[in-house]
Amino acid sequence: MSGWAVFGEAALVLIGGGIVGLFYRGLDRKIAARMQARVGPPIRQPFLDLGKLLVKETVIPKTAVTWIFSAMPFLAVLASFTALLYLPLGPFPPVLDGHGDAILVLYLLAVPALAMALGGLASGSPLGVVGAQRELVMLMSYEFPLAVVLVAVAWRVAVLGFSPAFSLGTIAMHPLWTVVGPLGILGLAILCLTLLVVTPAELAKIPFDIPEAETEIAGGLFAEYSGTYLALFYLADAVRTVVLAGLVVALFLPYGIAKTLGLAGAAAQAVDLLFWLFKVFAVMVVAVTTVRVGMARLRVEQVARGFWLWGTAAALGGLLLLALDKVVMG
């Protein structure tokens, strides 16, 4: 593929990803409102919010470390959008297939969290610093289960002899559910559940919104961010939701419906792309919307202990079951 074609594709995916991210955020808010018997904001509300934030004055506090404070929103947006390019989009392989792998996606998902923490630390506000410390504690606690889930699935795909095994494209092309035995299915289910629990933590949504925690530390990380910079974080957050839901889909639900419907060619691709968007939406509703409506905020040490003990135990247990299954099934 020529350089220009990749460039065009990337532009399409980035713009589409941004629009889908904001649109899904609107759906998320609408569904959450309906769950609470409210009317809820219009679905285009995130676009309106973003438009408004861009009009507002952008304040840089005197006590802030200016260059870090201003650079971090851009870093968060860049990393979130770059992760989109490594995501298999239903029938289409990742735009940058072969230029990086699943481990890179793992890092790209951690970069916005780190950028937010650095921005909070540089904001010169004690609330920002507290928020940043909480974000870092959370990052350290959920990152290990997340990595174990990814490595377990990639390892099983590698054992099957497909390469490059650590590419999300390869993983998405070879669903494991039908390959492994009963033990392996149990292991995969546990891993899938772990990833679904890690998803709201990675996105800092209730019950894991401790770094923002509006009612205790006044927005925490974002306490000093306003205007354009806040808009950038808002956008990064919306895109990261799509990326994480897309990661769950790529690892555990990489099925299309076009073949079952007997379609071929462009029609099949269009149907599968729509189905992929639906799967991402479904994962978001299950892992983010429902959970955030149904739960209250956890305490910092509850999150840390939960992920270090139960999250890690679950992920390692899933990995062990998957390995046992390989030994038993041969």
Place this chain on the structure above:
Amino acid sequence: MKLSAFKRALWVFHVATGSCNGCDIEIVAALTPRYDVERFGIRLVGTPRHADVLLVTGPVTRPMAERLKRVYAQTPDPKAVVVVGGCGSTSGVFYESYNVVGPVDRIIPVDVYVPGCPPRPEAIIDGVVKAVAKLEKLGAKV
């Protein structure tokens, strides 16, 4: 500067300057399923940096005056101030009290007054909407 974006995406910060909690509860009542201000895009935020509208309640006690000024300065432009309740509008029952330096418009510029002790949630929503109209009128002049 385009202010039309404001109409449907107002973020509100609530400043209590020594209020008795009556008005504050009515403000929270506006968020409940019965009134649901989020359907107009109105959202309560946790920090003045994110806010477009300041909802000020209370008669402004002496120590709060300095804080109120600072919160007003911390809010990025363009912004509007809505005073909720009789205390903030006129000092109410605390008129000429030794520990009260209000009403609010002696400390910071106020755009809209919502009188009442406490005002109903409908009145608060109406006040916020009037504040937006004022912001837009200002925007048209600029």
